[in-house]
Amino acid sequence: MLEIQLQEVSKRFQYEWIFKKLSLTINSGDALAITGGNGSGKSTLLKCLSGVIPISSGKISFKLEGKEIDDGDKYKFLSIAAPYLEVPEEFTLSELICFHFQFKRPLEGITTNDLLDIIYLKEHQSKQIAQFSSGMKQRLKLGLALFSDVPLVLLDEPTSNLDQKGVQWYQDLIGKYKRNRTLLVCSNDPREYEFSTNKIALEDYK
Numbered sequence: 345m346l347e348i349q350l351q352e353v354s355k356r357f358q359y360e361w362i363f364k365k366l367s368l369t370i371n372s373g374d375a376l377a378i379t380g381g382n383g384s385g386k387s388t389l390l391k392c393l394s395g396v397i398p399i400s401s402g403k404i405s406f407k408l409e410g411k412e413i414d415d416g417d418k419y420k421f422l423s424i425a426a427p428y429l430e431v432p433e434e435f436t437l438s439e440l441i442c443f444h445f446q447f448k449r450p451l452e453g454i455t456t457n458d459l460l461d462i463i464y465l466k467e468h469q470s471k472q473i474a475q476f477s478s479g480m481k482q483r484l485k486l487g488l489a490l491f492s493d494v495p496l497v498l499l500d501e502p503t504s505n506l507d508q509k510g511v512q513w514y515q516d517l518i519g520k521y522k523r524n525r526t527l528l529v530c531s532n533d534p535r536e537y538e539f540s541t542n543k544i545a546l547e548d549y550k
């Protein structure tokens with residue numbers, strides 16, 4: 345059971361405040377939509393939450409079964425799919441999945457073969473990622489994030505580069521595999537977060 349608490353969290357780049365005094369509790373199993381116009385700070389907030397970049401003030405705490413997790417260990421409990429996160433292009437698909445699951449265990453009961461089927465890329469398993477289309481890469485990123493056995497899944501613009509079939513696939517995937525995990529989705533597209541249980545708009549924290 346992972347609980348995330350944000351206490352008066354603010355972030356600025358040089359003299360530009362991106363968001364200010366954001367306080368929020370995200371309970372285990374919540375599906376939170378983080379909305380806001382272009383440039384409002386959605387990706388910045390996700391990066392702060394994952395520990396990729398520091399916050400300017402306030403506190404973000406992760407508590408697992410009531411015990412606070414050290415900042416340096418937070419990455420172990422989360423997975424991310426985002427447009428700015430690249431996957432190593434020199435690997436084949438099978439090699440990459442195998443590599444990824446050496447660091448993050450797959451969801452219980454899911455094998456590499458299952459994942460290849462679910463992301464409908466089985467016939468491309470021996471192809472180098474460099475030769476993937478943008479939609480194929482996106483299905484791969486979503487698959488790796490959702491099928492990692494972590495209590496927190498962070499998704500930034502999850503349907504970017506997906507066609508209509510891909511959007512439907514994404515919605516079905518969340519329905520089937522969210523399980524009891526916490527999900528945070530940064531988005532401007534309601535189709536990406538229609539399942540959400542809570543929603544914040546970053547315009548409210550300027």
Ligand SMILES: Nc1ncnc2c1ncn2[C@@H]1O[C@H](COP(=O)(O)OP(=O)(O)OP(=O)(O)O)[C@@H](O)[C@H]1O
Pocket residue numbers: 357358362380381382383384385386387388389
């Ligand atoms: N490393 C950085 N240095 C300086 N400014 C930055 C940096 N990263 C982001 N910003 C600024 O922070 C603001 C928020 O950007 P961010 O990418 O978080 O917005 P967003 O809501 O995710 O936008 P979009 O919907 O277009 O993806 C922008 O003004 C952006 O220029």
